[in-house]
Amino acid sequence: MLSYGFMQNAIFVSIFISILCPCIGIFLVLRRYSMIGDTLSHASLAGITIGLMTNQNPILGAFLFTSICGALIEFLRGYFKKYTDLILTIVLSLSVGTAITIISSGKLHANADSFMFGSILTVTRFDMVMVLILSLISVLTLILLYHQMIYIAYDEETAKIAGVRVRLINYIFSILVSAAISVSIRIVGVLVLSSMIALPVATALQLGKGFKLTLIFSIVFSVIDILLGLFLSYYLNVAPGGFTALISVAILIIVLIAKKLLSSLRSIRSR
Amino acid sequence: MIKAENLYFSYTGSPPYVLNGINLEIGGGEYISVVGENGSGKSTLMRLILKFIKPTRGNIITQVQRIGYVPQKNDFSNSNFPITVYEMLNSYRRLLKLKDKNMLMEKLGQVGMSDFTGALMGNLSGGQSQKILIARALMGNPDLLILDEPSTGVDIRSQKEIYGFLKKINKENGITIVSVEHNLDAAISNSTLIYHLTDGQGHLCTPRQYADEFLNMKGKVDNTHA
Numbered sequence: 001m002l003s004y005g006f007m008q009n010a011i012f013v014s015i016f017i018s019i020l021c022p023c024i025g026i027f028l029v030l031r032r033y034s035m036i037g038d039t040l041s042h043a044s045l046a047g048i049t050i051g052l053m054t055n056q057n058p059i060l061g062a063f064l065f066t067s068i069c070g071a072l073i074e075f076l077r078g079y080f081k082k083y084t085d086l087i088l089t090i091v092l093s094l095s096v097g098t099a100i101t102i103i104s105s106g107k108l109h110a111n112a113d114s115f116m117f118g119s120i121l122t123v124t125r126f127d128m129v130m131v132l133i134l135s136l137i138s139v140l141t142l143i144l145l146y147h148q149m150i151y152i153a154y155d156e157e158t159a160k161i162a163g164v165r166v167r168l169i170n171y172i173f174s175i176l177v178s179a180a181i182s183v184s185i186r187i188v189g190v191l192v193l194s195s196m197i198a199l200p201v202a203t204a205l206q207l208g209k210g211f212k213l214t215l216i217f218s219i220v221f222s223v224i225d226i227l228l229g230l231f232l233s234y235y236l237n238v239a240p241g242g243f244t245a246l247i248s249v250a251i252l253i254i255v256l257i258a259k260k261l262l263s264s265l266r267s268i269r270s271r
Numbered sequence: 272m273i274k275a276e277n278l279y280f281s282y283t284g285s286p287p288y289v290l291n292g293i294n295l296e297i298g299g300g301e302y303i304s305v306v307g308e309n310g311s312g313k314s315t316l317m318r319l320i321l322k323f324i325k326p327t328r329g330n331i332i333t334q335v336q337r338i339g340y341v342p343q344k345n346d347f348s349n350s351n352f353p354i355t356v357y358e359m360l361n362s363y364r365r366l367l368k369l370k371d372k373n374m375l376m377e378k379l380g381q382v383g384m385s386d387f388t389g390a391l392m393g394n395l396s397g398g399q400s401q402k403i404l405i406a407r408a409l410m411g412n413p414d415l416l417i418l419d420e421p422s423t424g425v426d427i428r429s430q431k432e433i434y435g436f437l438k439k440i441n442k443e444n445g446i447t448i449v450s451v452e453h454n455l456d457a458a459i460s461n462s463t464l465i466y467h468l469t470d471g472q473g474h475l476c477t478p479r480q481y482a483d484e485f486l487n488m489k490g491k492v493d494n495t496h497a
Contacts, residue, residue: 030352147362154352154359157323158407161340162366210355210391 009123010187010230010240016135017184017196018226022204022218023142024180025197027173029205030153034198036073036177039088039095041193043069044181046098048115048190052108058115059130063182069095070174074167118189118241127186134179141176145169150211187230189241199248200225206255221251272415272447273297273320277329280315284327289315291471292329299414302441302448304458306481307468313451316468317419320449335415335447339408341401343419343451350393356403357388360410367411378406382436398429405433409440416440418450422457430454434461455485 002008028034044062051061069091076087103112114122142149148169151159160166181193188196204217229244236243278293290312297303305313318324319331321340360375379385382402392400401421408416421437422430438461440446452458458465458478465481466473476484 030349147365150354150358150362151366154349154354155342157321157342158340158363159366160323161321161338162363164366205351205353208391209353210389211353211358214353 006123007234009125009128011227012128013123013131013183013187014226014230015223016131017180017187018200018222019219020135020138020180020183021196022200022222023139023215024173024177025201026204026211026215026218027149027153028177029198029201034194035085035088036070037181037197038194039073039092040066040070040177041181041185041190042092042099043095044178044185044193045112045115045190046095046102047182048185049099049102049108049112052110052112053102055109057126057130058110059127059182059186062115062185063130063134063178065095065098066178066181067175070178071171074170074174114189115185116190117239118185118187118192118244119239123186131183131186134183138176138179138183141172145172149173187226187240188244189239192241192245195245195248196222196226199245199252203248203252203255206252206259221248225251272299272335273331273333273449275316275319275329275331278319278326278331279328280312280319280324281327288327288471290319293471293473295466295473295475297447297449299447300441300445302438302450302461302463303466303475304450304452304462304464305466305468305473306452306455306458307473311468312471312473313468314419316473317417317449317451321417333415335413337411337413337415339411339413339416339446341404341408341416341418341421343423352393354392355388356384356390356392356395359392359403360407363407364410369411374410378409379403381409382406383432396426396429397424398426398433401425401429401433402436405436413446415447415449418448420451420453422452422454430457437461 025037028037044066047062047065048058050065051058054061073087073091076090077084080086102108148159148164151162151164152166152169156166180197184193184196200218200222201214203221204214207214207217209217225248226244229247230240232247233240233243273295275293275295278290279288280290281288293316305316307313315324319326320333321338322333356379357375360379364372364375376385379388382405384399384402384406387395387399387403392403395403418437421433425433434457437448437450441448459482460478462478464475465478466475467481467484
C-alpha cells in the first residue's frame, strides 16, 4: 500500500492536516465557535466550484472564497451582536447557494464529488505544495500569536487592556481557519471537515490538562484519527473522510469510557 | 488620574441614559468603592474608565501608565477552559512584553498562592482564583487597579484576606484602587472614598458619610414597611 505514489501523497497531506486542524480547532472549540468550522467548510465547497468552473486550482479557490467568508463573519459580528448564530446562517446560505447554483448549471470542468467526501486518489503535486505552504504559514502565524490567541479565547477584555488588537487578530484567525479547511478538503472532504477541527480537541479536553498539553494531545489524537482513517478506508474501499470522522467519534467514546472507569476505580479505592 | 466631565452614556445612543451627567475626579492614591443598586450604572462607569465603551456625550480621561483589571469572576470565568495558573500568568506577562520571568512568582507570593502554579484555573475555589486574578492584575506594576465586585463568589475568610491585601497595596505602594462593590461592609471598612451612584447620577462621600446616608435610607424603608 505504501509503495503507491498516491498513497504517499495522501500520507504527506494527512500529516499536515492532522497538525494544523487541532491547532486551529482548539481556539474555535474554546471560543465556542466550532460551528464556524462547519460553515466555512461549506464555504470552501463554493470556492471549489468557482475554481473548477474557472479552470483554476480548486484548493486555491477554496482558500480565497473561505477567507472572504471568514472575514465576512468577523465583519457581520459588529452588526448582529445579539444574534451571532444568525451570521453563520447568512454565510452558510451564501456559500451553499453559490455551490448549488454552479454545480446545477453544468458549467463545472471537473467532478466536485471527491471534494465532498474526500479522496486519496486526487491529491496532485501542486496540491501538496499548496498544503505545505499554507500549513507552514499557518503554524508560524499561530506560534507568533500564541499568547494573544490564548487570551482572546480565555478573557477578551483583559486581552484588550493588555493592548492586544483583538479585531485584527480575529481577522487573521479567520484566514487561518480558511487555510486549515482548504488544506484538508482533498482528503477529508467538505461534509465531515468540521469533525477534524473539533473532535480531536474534544477528546483531548477530557484529559483535564493545561492549554499546552491539551494542544499536544489534540495533535496526537488527530494524527491517530487521520492515519487510521486513511489506512482502514483504503482496505475497506470507502471514502477516507467519512471513515476518519467515525474513528474520531470512536476514539472520543473510548476516552470518555476510560475516564469514567478510572474515576469509578478511584472512588472505590478511596472508600 | 481619572476625570469625567458631563458624562452621559446610553447603550442605544439616545435617552434614557444609564449615566446621566457624571462629573467625577479621582486623584492618585485613593481607594474608591463605586456603590449603587443593580442597574445604577456602576459597571457602565467602570467600562467607560477602561475604554471598553465610548461616552455618548461628555468625556472621560484616564491618565495612567498602566491599568490592572480584575474582572468579575462570573463575567468571564470559563471554568472549563484548560489553562493552568502558570500558563495564564505567563501569557499575560508575554502580552505586556515583560521580560522578568521572576515577576510571576513574586506576584503569586504576594497573594499567598505560590504553590498553585500547576493548578488548573477551573479547579480553584472562588477565593483562590480571585487572588490569582489580583496577582495577574499587579503584573507590570500598575498605578491604577480596577476591580469588578471582587468579593463575588468568595468565602468570608478569603474576602478578609483579599480586602486586607488591597488596603495594604493601596497604602504601601500607592496604587489607586477603583472597586465596583456590592459588598457595602467592605466598601465602608476599606475605602478612602465612596462614589454612590443612583439612577445614573453620583456623588463622592467619605465612608462615614455613606454609612449615615445608608442608615437613613434603610430607616426610611423600614418605617414604610412598618
